[in-house]
Amino acid sequence: xxxxxxxxxxxxxxxxxxxxxxxxxxxxxxxxxxxxxxxxxxxxxxxxxxxxxxxxxxxxxxxxxxxxxxxxxxxxxxxxxxxxxxxxxxxxxxxxxxxxxxxxxxxxxxxxxxxxxxxxxxxxxxxxxxxxxxxxxxxxxxxxxxxxxxxxxxxxxxxxxxxxxxxxxxxxxxxxxxxxxxxxxxxxxxxxxxxxxxxxxxx
Amino acid sequence: xxxxxxxxxxxxxxxxxxxxxxxxxxxxxxxxxxxxxxxxxxxxxxxxxxxxxxxxxxxxxxxxxxxxxxxxxxxxxxxxxxxxxxxxxxxxxxxxxxxxxxxxxxxxxxxxxxxxxxxxxxxxxxxxxxxxxxxxxxxxxxxxxxxxxxxxxxxxxxxxxxxxxxxxxxxxxxxxxxxxxxxxxxxxxxxxxxxxxxxxxxxxxxxxxxxxxxxxxxxxxxxxxxxxxxxxxxxxxxxxxxxxxxxxxxxxxxxxxxxxxxxxxxxxxxxxxxxxxxxxxxxxxxxxxxxxxxxxxxxxxxxxxxxxxxxxxxxxxxxxxxxxxxxxxxxxxxxxxxxxxxxxxxxxxxxxxxxxxxxxxxxxxxxxxxxxxxxxxxxxxxxxxxxxxxxxxxxxxxxxxxxxxxxxxxxxxxxxxxxxxxxxxxxxxxxxxxxxxxxxxxxxxxxxxxxxxxxxxxxxxxxxxxxxxxxxxxx
Numbered sequence: 001x002x003x004x005x006x007x008x009x010x011x012x013x014x015x016x017x018x019x020x021x022x023x024x025x026x027x028x029x030x031x032x033x034x035x036x037x038x039x040x041x042x043x044x045x046x047x048x049x050x051x052x053x054x055x056x057x058x059x060x061x062x063x064x065x066x067x068x069x070x071x072x073x074x075x076x077x078x079x080x081x082x083x084x085x086x087x088x089x090x091x092x093x094x095x096x097x098x099x100x101x102x103x104x105x106x107x108x109x110x111x112x113x114x115x116x117x118x119x120x121x122x123x124x125x126x127x128x129x130x131x132x133x134x135x136x137x138x139x140x141x142x143x144x145x146x147x148x149x150x151x152x153x154x155x156x157x158x159x160x161x162x163x164x165x166x167x168x169x170x171x172x173x174x175x176x177x178x179x180x181x182x183x184x185x186x187x188x189x190x191x192x193x194x195x196x197x198x199x200x201x202x203x
Numbered sequence: 204x205x206x207x208x209x210x211x212x213x214x215x216x217x218x219x220x221x222x223x224x225x226x227x228x229x230x231x232x233x234x235x236x237x238x239x240x241x242x243x244x245x246x247x248x249x250x251x252x253x254x255x256x257x258x259x260x261x262x263x264x265x266x267x268x269x270x271x272x273x274x275x276x277x278x279x280x281x282x283x284x285x286x287x288x289x290x291x292x293x294x295x296x297x298x299x300x301x302x303x304x305x306x307x308x309x310x311x312x313x314x315x316x317x318x319x320x321x322x323x324x325x326x327x328x329x330x331x332x333x334x335x336x337x338x339x340x341x342x343x344x345x346x347x348x349x350x351x352x353x354x355x356x357x358x359x360x361x362x363x364x365x366x367x368x369x370x371x372x373x374x375x376x377x378x379x380x381x382x383x384x385x386x387x388x389x390x391x392x393x394x395x396x397x398x399x400x401x402x403x404x405x406x407x408x409x410x411x412x413x414x415x416x417x418x419x420x421x422x423x424x425x426x427x428x429x430x431x432x433x434x435x436x437x438x439x440x441x442x443x444x445x446x447x448x449x450x451x452x453x454x455x456x457x458x459x460x461x462x463x464x465x466x467x468x469x470x471x472x473x474x475x476x477x478x479x480x481x482x483x484x485x486x487x488x489x490x491x492x493x494x495x496x497x498x499x500x501x502x503x504x505x506x507x508x509x510x511x512x513x514x515x516x517x518x519x520x521x522x523x524x525x526x527x528x529x530x531x532x533x534x535x536x537x538x539x540x541x542x543x544x545x546x547x548x549x550x551x552x553x554x555x556x557x558x559x560x561x562x563x564x565x566x567x568x569x570x571x572x573x574x575x576x577x578x579x580x581x582x583x584x585x586x587x588x589x590x591x592x593x594x595x596x597x598x599x600x601x602x603x604x605x606x607x608x609x610x611x612x613x614x615x616x617x618x619x620x621x622x623x624x625x626x627x628x629x630x631x632x633x634x635x636x637x638x639x640x641x642x643x644x645x646x647x648x649x650x651x652x653x654x655x656x657x658x659x660x661x662x663x664x665x666x667x668x669x670x671x672x673x674x675x676x677x678x
Binding site: 015016017018020022023026027028030031032033034035045050074075076079080081082083084087102104105106109110113114162163164167175176178179180181182183185186189190193196197198199200201202 | 219220222223224225227229231238239241242245250252255258266267282284285287288291325333334335349350351352353354356357360361362363365367399400403404433435454456460461463464467499520521523524527622623624631641643644645646649650
């Protein structure tokens with residue numbers, strides 16, 4: 001997993017609430033057996049019309065937001081399907097941080113497996129960032145170590161994050177490797193359960 | 204000290220260790236399918252890690268299988284990418300020694316239909332699958348959650364999941380429902396009441412007289428939609444209904460082992476003095492047959508009601524969303540929802556494709572047939588059973604004959620039009636009465652307009668050609 005430390009990037013505002021993972025990456029892109037290359041399908045129905053022509057007015061297609069690394073989005077971002085293709089698509093497109101007033105659980109969790117930082121700010125702070133982004137100021141600084149987002153005009157917002165998740169994100173740590181350090185505990189647990197619930201042991 | 208909730212009990216019984224404030228939670232059953240696993244197996248291979256417990260893993264092919272011609276085998280799947288994904292699953296499970304019901308096997312079907320049907324889903328278990336509707340298995344009093352592909356890889360490698368505990372939310376439905384009202388209506392009414400983010404960070408336990416009165420199929424429908432209320436898992440405490448459903452299934456214990464298991468399962472309930480972080484109470488008598496009008500599962504209205512006006516919503520966010528939803532759905536504020544003419548009817552999905560769902564839809568179809576009515580001429584209607592075994596049972600009961608006689612297409616099992624990864628999908632602008640779980644923009648096909656409802660309501664819509672109150676139709 002790629003580490004996330006500090007990011008200076010353009011931010012793009014996506015004002016809608018309840019953006020679901022079907023919107024982030026539609027079904028036709030889920031047939032891949034790879035993690036890479038999903039950026040082409042990101043927000044596909046928002047970015048392209050039925051003929052596959054770019055919609056000029058969609059935020060990520062507009063010149064001033066090209067190359068955006070941060071998305072500022074409405075409430076309950078990432079609801080719906082558990083598809084990890086959603087964070088993969090965002091990352092592949094170049095977005096490594098999403099700021100919203102809340103995230104759906106599975107999406108939030110999936111972000112941390114991939115080095116995509118989900119930042120929760122207060123609704124009025126998200127609103128303020130969106131206003132600045134719409135107003136033509138685009139470059140925002142997201143500092144995970146300091147747990148701050150600094151807006152283009154210099155307003156600083158601090159955010160909360162689970163300390164363990166933060167530490168892993170900063171170092172890009174692999175969760176499986178860490179869990180396997182407890183392999184002995186898993187062995188012991190399994191032998192106990194094999195005795196207490198023997199019907200679960202299949203030949 | 205106060206007592207424990209059902210969720211607390213399952214959680215406590217599965218904590219292997221704590222690391223950095225996270226629990227390492229043991230997983231009893233891992234269900235896998237073709238769409239969310241290829242990258243996980245590739246990750247294992249790259250790191251040289253084996254699958255720890257192939258015997259605790261079960262694989263099916265469901266998300267992108269076609270719903271006709273399955274006997275021809277995977278080689279005949281026309282969509283090249285889908286075919287590659289199906290073949291990749293086949294190769295991966297063979298290499299790891301994981302039990303697999305391939306496309307065309309009578310035991311194959313939608314992962315959340317197959318697990319319970321085979322008796323692999325049992326009370327008190329922890330169950331995961333790379334699919335958000337894994338919450339379905341909570342109907343058996345199992346802690347069942349959807350996970351992403353990195354977590355699939357983690358479970359394959361370690362048979363555990365790293366997690367922090369969620370909060371306890373109890374939704375109680377008291378009383379007795381009126382005629383024509385069932386689990387799907389409860390589920391939609393609950394999502395409408397608490398919102399799509401209402402259960403975020405929580406596990407929902409469903410309780411109350413009306414829940415106890417539901418069959419296992421109904422409880423699965425209810426728990427299936429827990430995720431649409433934002434909760435990763437839904438739970439119903441096991442009872443005699445649960446045990447009766449499970450008895451004699453291929454993977455349930457037999458003889459003395461059954462008795463031993465039964466005693467264990469009966470310990471999974473919330474103590475009387477257990478404390479919930481939040482409680483929501485509804486009365487079944489207040490719930491009408493319910494449908495969605497918008498593009499979020501929380502956009503619900505009684506079938507007797509009208510499409511709401513955007514101004515009626517409390518926040519600017521919601522007003523904007525409602526306007527956008529009305530525009531997308533091609534509806535006008537204030538119009539009766541029953542005026543909405545449908546082009547397509549889909550009966551199927553992990554929400555509503557079990558035998559009881561098909562029976563309730565077939566009863567409406569049969570009633571229509573006996574009154575000289577068929578599927579409306581402008582409607583394309585299909586029934587997709589949840590598994591090969593559901594299909595076989597329905598055929599033994601003659602349900603397929605009823606459906607076909609009134610003009611429904613009778614298909615082969617799979618996720619089908621619920622998410623349209625296979626060839627079954629809506630054309631732009633088409634309106635669909637669907638028994639599935641998500642009415643998101645484009646979910647069933649780009650530009651497609653989805654109205655969620657129960658199997659009986661969907662069957663009634665097929666006959667009437669528009670959304671209709673099934674109670675009126677059966678009069």
